[in-house]
Amino acid sequence: xxxxxxxxxxxxxxxxxxxxxxxxxxxxxxxxxxxxxxxxxxxxxxxxxxxxxxxxxxxxxxxxxxxxxxxxxxxxxxxxxxxxxxxxxxxxxxxxxxxxxxxxxxxxxxxxxxxxxxxxxxxxxxxxxxxxxxxxxxxxxxxxxxxxxxxxxxxxxxxxxxxxxxxxxxxxxxxxxxxxxxxxxxxxxxxxx
Amino acid sequence: xxxxxxxxxxxxxxxxxxxxxxxxxxxxxxxxxxxxxxxxxxxxxxxxxxxxxxxxxxxxxxxxxxxxxxxxxxxxxxxxxxxxxxxxxxxxxxxxxxxxxxxxxxxxxxxxxxxxxxxxxxxxxxxxxxxxxxxxxxxxxxxx
Numbered sequence: 001x002x003x004x005x006x007x008x009x010x011x012x013x014x015x016x017x018x019x020x021x022x023x024x025x026x027x028x029x030x031x032x033x034x035x036x037x038x039x040x041x042x043x044x045x046x047x048x049x050x051x052x053x054x055x056x057x058x059x060x061x062x063x064x065x066x067x068x069x070x071x072x073x074x075x076x077x078x079x080x081x082x083x084x085x086x087x088x089x090x091x092x093x094x095x096x097x098x099x100x101x102x103x104x105x106x107x108x109x110x111x112x113x114x115x116x117x118x119x120x121x122x123x124x125x126x127x128x129x130x131x132x133x134x135x136x137x138x139x140x141x142x143x144x145x146x147x148x149x150x151x152x153x154x155x156x157x158x159x160x161x162x163x164x165x166x167x168x169x170x171x172x173x174x175x176x177x178x179x180x181x182x183x184x185x186x187x188x189x190x191x192x193x
Numbered sequence: 194x195x196x197x198x199x200x201x202x203x204x205x206x207x208x209x210x211x212x213x214x215x216x217x218x219x220x221x222x223x224x225x226x227x228x229x230x231x232x233x234x235x236x237x238x239x240x241x242x243x244x245x246x247x248x249x250x251x252x253x254x255x256x257x258x259x260x261x262x263x264x265x266x267x268x269x270x271x272x273x274x275x276x277x278x279x280x281x282x283x284x285x286x287x288x289x290x291x292x293x294x295x296x297x298x299x300x301x302x303x304x305x306x307x308x309x310x311x312x313x314x315x316x317x318x319x320x321x322x323x324x325x326x327x328x329x330x331x332x333x334x335x336x337x
Binding site: 022025026029030033034037038041042045047050051054055058059062063119122123124126127130145146151166169170173174176177180 | 203206207208209243244246247249250251252253255256259260262263264266267268270
């Protein structure tokens with residue numbers, strides 16, 4: 001293996017991948033598989049599916065490295081986040097979402113379970129609320145809050161302008177705050193009392 | 194420029210509770226607002242609590258061998274030198290960000306045009322059958 005490959009920047013690795021260099025592809029995957037998986041998981045909320053989708057995106061790149069065009073796209077990661085996002089959104093649209101009421105059972109009266117279940121229920125509730133947000137609001141929050149990307153980069157990935165992405169984040173957070181507030185008023189201690 | 198509580202609240206939603214990570218051009222004004230205003234400080238604390246709740250969302254780490262699995266799957270695949278027709282059309286429309294139905298309709302039109310262009314149109318191009326022409330002329334003469 002080429003010892004220098006891991007230190008190369010993405011553009012150079014991609015040029016080598018376009019020449020059929022296996023080591024360059026392995027380096028690129030090693031470098032980026034986890035962050036792309038992380039976004040995929042945030043969208044599909046299922047480990048195996050997220051892994052399969054990231055794999056599908058990388059295989060697409062391996063088979064057709066010419067899809068990445070340095071002259072057209074500003075940055076490899078921005079472009080590839082778009083590829084992964086589109087695959088994940090197609091996947092979630094095909095898959096029927098779980099109804100919110102199946103996941104949220106606020107009342108559990110088994111002794112000794114309160115704290116653990118309270119925590120678990122709050123996480124499930126948060127997931128349910130996230131899924132109920134409009135698709136682009138979810139995406140903006142996943143990219144900026146959970147993945148820590150800049151608003152500019154998120155705007156490029158979603159395909160909107162900077163103001164629009166900021167508005168999506170504001171609306172997503174405002175709605176989630178309201179829903180969480182209402183739910184916590186309903187169940188102040190998580191045990192239904 | 195000084196930031197009032199409403200502007201500060203909006204910036205909190207957009208950039209998060211950690212003012213030190215705000216974009217450089219508004220960071221100073223944000224920090225100044227926190228120091229100066231009790232209301233802004235309380236908004237910031239409240240937003241930090243909200244973000245702490247958001248951070249509890251379920252996340253599962255990927256399998257440790259994810260990267261290796263992707264690489265070995267790639268080795269088993271043939272690389273294509275030339276794109277297929279569908280991919281070629283898709284790459285032509287990639288920059289336009291067309292919705293799927295529009296893309297499909299445009300692709301069908303293009304394929305139809307190409308097929309139509311290469312198919313001979315018999316009514317115009319085919320040589321006329323001399324026997325048919327003679328029959329036509331005979332019947333025309335009779336009518337006249």
